[in-house]
Amino acid sequence: MNPLIAEAAIIGCKEGLKLALVWYVCRSFFDAYGRPGLMRFFYFGVAVASGLFVLSFFMPHDMAARDTVARLTGYVFFLFFMAAVALMYNRPGKALSGVSGLEPLAVLFATALYFSPDIVGASLFVRELAVLSGQVAGIYFSGAFAFVFLIAFFVLLLAKRPLKGVRRFLGLAELFVFLALLKFLGSGTKGFGEISLVSSVQQGLVKFVHDAAHQSLLFLMVPDHPLLVTTTWNFIGFFFSGPFTAFLALLILAGPMLGYLYVTLTGDIPIPEGMDSGAERRMYRAEKRAFRRRRSVMAGAFALLVFISWYSVGGGRAGATLELPEPRPIVPEAGVVSMDLSGPGFDLMDGRLYKFSVNLEGETVVLLVIRRPDGKLAVTIDACEICPPDEGYGRSAEYVVCVYCMTPIPIETLGMPGGCNPIPLEAEITDSSVLVLMEEIAAKWRFVTSSKSKEGIR
Amino acid sequence: MTAFIEIKDVLKEYGTATALRGVSFAVERGQWCAVVGASGSGKSTMLNIIGGLDSPSSGCVSMDGVDLCALGEDPMARFRRENVGYVFQQSHLVPYLTSVENVMLAQYFHSLTDEDEAREALARVGMDHRLGHRPSQLSGGEQQRVCIARALINSPKVLLADEPTGNLDRENTTLILGLLKRLHTEEHFTIIMVTHDAYVAGWAGRVVTMEDGLIVKDEPSDR
Ligand SMILES: Nc1ncnc2c1ncn2[C@@H]1O[C@H](COP(=O)(O)OP(=O)(O)O)[C@@H](O)[C@H]1O
Numbered sequence: 001m002n003p004l005i006a007e008a009a010i011i012g013c014k015e016g017l018k019l020a021l022v023w024y025v026c027r028s029f030f031d032a033y034g035r036p037g038l039m040r041f042f043y044f045g046v047a048v049a050s051g052l053f054v055l056s057f058f059m060p061h062d063m064a065a066r067d068t069v070a071r072l073t074g075y076v077f078f079l080f081f082m083a084a085v086a087l088m089y090n091r092p093g094k095a096l097s098g099v100s101g102l103e104p105l106a107v108l109f110a111t112a113l114y115f116s117p118d119i120v121g122a123s124l125f126v127r128e129l130a131v132l133s134g135q136v137a138g139i140y141f142s143g144a145f146a147f148v149f150l151i152a153f154f155v156l157l158l159a160k161r162p163l164k165g166v167r168r169f170l171g172l173a174e175l176f177v178f179l180a181l182l183k184f185l186g187s188g189t190k191g192f193g194e195i196s197l198v199s200s201v202q203q204g205l206v207k208f209v210h211d212a213a214h215q216s217l218l219f220l221m222v223p224d225h226p227l228l229v230t231t232t233w234n235f236i237g238f239f240f241s242g243p244f245t246a247f248l249a250l251l252i253l254a255g256p257m258l259g260y261l262y263v264t265l266t267g268d269i270p271i272p273e274g275m276d277s278g279a280e281r282r283m284y285r286a287e288k289r290a291f292r293r294r295r296s297v298m299a300g301a302f303a304l305l306v307f308i309s310w311y312s313v314g315g316g317r318a319g320a321t322l323e324l325p326e327p328r329p330i331v332p333e334a335g336v337v338s339m340d341l342s343g344p345g346f347d348l349m350d351g352r353l354y355k356f357s358v359n360l361e362g363e364t365v366v367l368l369v370i371r372r373p374d375g376k377l378a379v380t381i382d383a384c385e386i387c388p389p390d391e392g393y394g395r396s397a398e399y400v401v402c403v404y405c406m407t408p409i410p411i412e413t414l415g416m417p418g419g420c421n422p423i424p425l426e427a428e429i430t431d432s433s434v435l436v437l438m439e440e441i442a443a444k445w446r447f448v449t450s451s452k453s454k455e456g457i458r
Numbered sequence: 459m460t461a462f463i464e465i466k467d468v469l470k471e472y473g474t475a476t477a478l479r480g481v482s483f484a485v486e487r488g489q490w491c492a493v494v495g496a497s498g499s500g501k502s503t504m505l506n507i508i509g510g511l512d513s514p515s516s517g518c519v520s521m522d523g524v525d526l527c528a529l530g531e532d533p534m535a536r537f538r539r540e541n542v543g544y545v546f547q548q549s550h551l552v553p554y555l556t557s558v559e560n561v562m563l564a565q566y567f568h569s570l571t572d573e574d575e576a577r578e579a580l581a582r583v584g585m586d587h588r589l590g591h592r593p594s595q596l597s598g599g600e601q602q603r604v605c606i607a608r609a610l611i612n613s614p615k616v617l618l619a620d621e622p623t624g625n626l627d628r629e630n631t632t633l634i635l636g637l638l639k640r641l642h643t644e645e646h647f648t649i650i651m652v653t654h655d656a657y658v659a660g661w662a663g664r665v666v667t668m669e670d671g672l673i674v675k676d677e678p679s680d681r
């Protein structure tokens with residue numbers, strides 16, 4: 001079978017499974033709390049998300065669009081995650097008991113919010129598969145849809161009756177933990193290759209910490225003092241180095257869950273007035289404790305799965321070793337740098353990091369070439385606009401990493417300008433080589449030299 | 459209005475042998491009732507059926523308004539745990555656990571352990587000087603007092619005792635009976651006590667006599 005169609009089918013499976021699971025748990029939950037009528041608003045929410053799915057056909061399906069959807073997925077995940085944490089630490093106590101007019105709206109809104117980015121992201125991804133293969137998108141959508149319905153059908157078949165014991169394990173907080181967990185595990189935006197959100201969370205953090213540091217430095221006008229800049233950067237660099245953000249991501253995701261486990265499992269159980277006999281008090285405490293344990297299962301599962309998924313994407317080892325290739329010197333001919341696409345022992349399209357050095361009016365400029373996950377070749381200067389250009393970038397699993405400040409840059413974002421990204425170069429890629437004009441290199445090198453005040457003070 | 463403990467037309471057959479032949483019997487809350495009769499007359503069988511340790515071949519048993527025969531296995535075990543305390547002739551203490559630990563074991567099967575409470579319970583039966591002793595280091599009377607502490611630790615509604623003084627000398631027998639009397643008069647415990655000893659039966663407020671699987675006499679004690 002065409003592997004791309006298989007991938008579309010897998011996407012379909014994933015989305016179908018997610019939909020069916022959430023449907024089943026929500027239905028059982030509303031049933032258990034005596035509010036089966038709220039299910040109607042769940043369906044309205046799904047309808048809204050489906051509407052967005054149709055609209056997604058008219059969206060562009062370029063990197064930027066996918067990036068936006070991916071970011072939205074991340075935000076929605078965080079919203080659910082934060083809601084879960086807020087509910088866990090601040091129990092309203094009477095979840096779903098009152099007849100509040102806002103509940104139907106909340107269910108509708110939450111459902112639409114929950115499914116929209118996933119559905120739209122999956123749609124964009126499936127369309128991209130079609131584009132990659134040069135075939136009609138319909139084939140891929142049929143493949144994906146067949147599996148959405150197949151999975152949904154099977155789950156519904158198995159799930160005729162509502163889940164038993166929902167109330168024992170799920171309060172409103174735990175329901176949100178479940179939703180966040182499912183989203184975390186099943187909302188990766190790069191298809192099968194990235195199912196869990198853990199690396200997205202980490203990337204988001206890197207960007208956030210990095211931007212926050214930049215903004216505050218600009219605000220404090222620190223760059224005016226070269227010495228301060230360097231020490232500051234040496235200090236801050238640690239905070240957006242791979243290992244640090246990896247642990248930060250883990251801490252942010254698993255920390256509240258572990259804290260909750262600690263508080264609930266070790267917390268005092270106040271005994272109500274009027275329980276005279278020791279047996280009665282012990283029974284009360286035993287039941288309360290059992291209840292707390294059951295209600296902690298979801299948080300424990302969340303922490304555990306976050307840890308597993310974090311570890312499996314290399315969280316524990318991020319940034320451990322950097323691939324640092326030696327630049328291959330080239331001499332420009334007639335103002336054009338020409339790099340062979342392949343040669344003895346190398347192939348620019350193999351996904352590894354390649355560096356080339358050219359002489360520009362007495363200075364050595366290093367160029368960086370790497371194939372991105374989308375198959376396109378990124379050609380950049382081996383330096384950014386911020387850090388000193390001496391060391392450039394190395395490569396770890398999914399990132400190129402600035403050797404100076406240890407910021408990991410997702411490889412798929414190479415070629416985009418700005419920030420810590422290496423400065424992109426316009427290049428012409430022919431059948432056998434990559435061509436870059438010396439003029440272009442000189443023009444872009446100026447961005448590097450303009451911040452050269454940092455050079456030589458380290 | 460049914461009585462606190464009530465058995466009605468209870469028949470118990472073991473294969474071809476019949477241990478109880480249609481026994482009806484009721485005990486009010488706070489009563490101390492002795493069941494006497496010859497060996498093999500069905501006393502233990504009746505006590506076990508009242509306490510839910512055994513089920514009748516036919517007839518019904520109820521306690522505090524709960525029909526025990528209608529309970530499944532798990533709810534039955536739970537009901538027993540929370541409502542019935544047993545004392546047997548053989549102490550059934552765990553030999554390698556201390557007095558306190560034996561009492562705490564009963565707490566554990568009920569809900570949670572609470573060592574202070576277990577110590578207190580042993581103090582109430584006059585065993586505070588033997589908290590860390592194992593059963594083998596205790597006399598028969600002391601073992602039986604640990605058993606009473608263990609039977610009472612989960613605040614049962616009724617105490618069932620099958621020959622609680624069976625293998626004790628007169629002095630220890632009097633001590634144990636004194637304990638039961640205190641429970642009965644001060645804490646208004648409901649007690650059903652099986653014995654073959656007329657002296658022991660004389661401590662109870664009511665004496666029921668069994669013969670060959672039937673109740674043949676039921677009268678207030680002459681005490
Ligand atoms: N598990 C059993 N299997 C067979 N027969 C039993 C069993 N338990 C008791 N019996 C019989 O039932 C009758 C009553 O026994 P029991 O209630 O132990 O008498 P008691 O306690 O008054 O000495 C006796 O004849 C005894 O042999």
Ligand SMILES: [Mg+2]
Binds near residue numbers: 502503
């Ligand atoms: Mg007997």
